[in-house]
Amino acid sequence: MSVRCSEFSFEVQATDGDARTGVLKLPHGEVKTPIFMPVGTQGTVKAMTPEELHGDVGAQIILGNTYHLYLRPGLEVIEAHGGLHRFMNWNHPILTDSGGYQVFSLKELRKIREDGVEFRDHISGSKHLFTPQKVVEIQETLGSDIMMAFDECPPAGATDDYLAKSLARTTRWEKECLDARTREDCSMFGIIQGGTSETWRARHLEEIAVMDFEGLAIGGLSVGEDIEAMYDTVAFTAPKMPGDRPRYLMGVGKPDDLVECVTRGIDMFDCVLPTRNARNGQCLTSEGPVVVRNAEYAKDLSPIDPNCSCYVCKTYTRSYVRHLYRAKEILAARLCTWHNLHYYLNLMSGLRGAIEAGELDEFRTAYYARQGREAPCRP
Amino acid sequence: MSVRCSEFSFEVQATDGDARTGVLKLPHGEVKTPIFMPVGTQGTVKAMTPEELHGDVGAQIILGNTYHLYLRPGLEVIEAHGGLHRFMNWNHPILTDSGGYQVFSLKELRKIREDGVEFRDHISGSKHLFTPQKVVEIQETLGSDIMMAFDECPPAGATDDYLAKSLARTTRWEKECLDARTREDCSMFGIIQGGTSETWRARHLEEIAVMDFEGLAIGGLSVGEDIEAMYDTVAFTAPKMPGDRPRYLMGVGKPDDLVECVTRGIDMFDCVLPTRNARNGQCLTSEGPVVVRNAEYAKDLSPIDPNCSCYVCKTYTRSYVRHLYRAKEILAARLCTWHNLHYYLNLMSGLRGAIEAGELDEFRTAYYARQGREAPCRP
Ligand SMILES: [Zn+2]
Ligand SMILES: [Zn+2]
16 A cells, blocks of 8 residues: 555535535645636746735635646755745645646657657747656656646547556556655655546546546546537536545636636635636626726726735726736736635635535526526436 | 915934924824935836835835826716725825926927926926816815925026026016915925026025025936036035025935935935836845846846845845846836835944944944945934
8 A cells, every 4th residue: 555645524514416525634734625726837826925925815725736836946946945835935735737738748758658648848848758757757746736647648539549548548647656655744646537428437537447546636637629528527526526535626717717616526726727818808707708908998997806805806997907907017927816816715615615505506506697598407 | 475284294213413303294194204205107116016115125105207197097086986996995194296396308299387386297298287276186186295386496507697587587487386286185385496606596496585485495407417526516505594494405315315314314215216216127135236137137136235134125036036137027017116116225224323323434334344345424
């Protein structure tokens, strides 16, 4: 049996259909699920301080990117600080990806081998080899509360032949990741691949679920498939994932996706959308998107989201934020990011409350109604 | 007699040589002098929130740019918010320039007339005319605590002929600015020009000092003259300025300049240097400049300034800030700006304390010694 995390627990607290709330205990603190994890690719959630994130925004856990941190600043620098938490001054839980997704995205610059992936990085063009052992070593150096196993995300529309080969290799790599663990203060999640095929997802889930992972993730979605296929895949996969372990849907998604996938049994999410959109002047609000750079907001004295209680909405007008955006002021990115993340975290908090109250249906109906839309049928 | 500000007062509290401390009461609050005013060109001190500025950084008054705000977002937008304070959520004093300096800097795009300056703006190329009446109207719409009179800043090396003509026109414009005032909750400072010539400065000061300005400024320095000429000009001008009114040295300067010009009797400063340098990864510290992007700081676990008590220095390492800078993260600009402004405001606070204690000489000696330099002789 491989090393296990001694400071990890997960307890489901309430359910409503396939949806559930829970408490996830990790080495750096507790997380209430379902939760959204802001993405901190390069050792910072873009434009935010840790205090803002954990305070007004309400973030409980953030995500770090192994590939990026490994390249820059490099492990030696982070190790000198005693790990990623201290490097970036975030004293709460961190989940890191394995770097696999970024490395596979390099396309012409990488070569899949049976023992790992060879690649040239996008910064200096130097050659590297990521193996299951290597990505665990990196993540343990970062000191992640949740490390992710090394997997291949097969391209959308991959043939059965390709899938069979890829999934077998991923299963082997994930097993090797477990075997490579040495730290009892880092947990590890396994990843289920299989595209949008119910058969392949079920088959791969069976292989991964029997392993000693503290939690399980659905990988390989939100990579170009249509939204119905994504929701269906979550609907037929999540409920089969062991109920006593957290379920993480990687790289998803839009606010609708959070609502729909919580309904389908997901506990954890991450996505660059709220932060990336913010830097383009696109705000997400309870009444739908507000593209704050648009001329219609030039003299709009209302807050970005009239139903939001975040610092930005309590303090500034759309007109002011639009001015900042047009004037290319750094504060524009700050304020839009702050609001968008608060909106996401507040949405998750609303979902938790609805599940606890057994009122998820009502919550969904109201969520869509506020945007002038109808709720899709529950799965 | 023109309109005067009913909520303005200035009281000198302590002196040490030509240096003095004072309390400046303005419609939006009190300012302890000598003071440095962070520059908020476009309705934001770049990368900072008002709470950060007034809180940890310790800013008491900031500067806004009439030319920039007039063009974008435009007066209608700021008027809809009830003025610049509410637009940008800064509920403390604001000083605005007259826009003259920016307009004169447009060179080919502007034409000096006897009644004002005609120019095409740098954004849309539209035609505008700034007159004394117009710049007062704009600044009253902004609702500045301190408006600046409209002046011409003569080019460095201007002939006596040019100076004579320019200063006469400036005097007339300044008088017209006073006559154009309508608001009793906005004060106005006059500006003394005259290059680095003791004769011209004295002559112009005489003309401006007799007018009903609540304070006086030295303009036209830090425009390319050498540092000794700048210090000399301040030394022979400031002590002749009426002692019962605040003395503002426009657009200055480096930390050394603050120390030297406070010593020579200046009460107020503004400069883009601490904010602009910050965005280039250049930090100003008690031990001299720290170019935090340099490789020597790659694994430096010390704070930007070991003698600084700001949030940034209490929280982050040089190594981390360097990483943020190399990764082009917004947080790099935020942290460097925060520290630099704190350093400036803290330096001013140190100068105030030294003057109160009658220990300005000792303060200057220690200031230079900490950077391994010797204090220049006092004027
Ligand atoms: Zn908000
Ligand atoms: Zn500092």
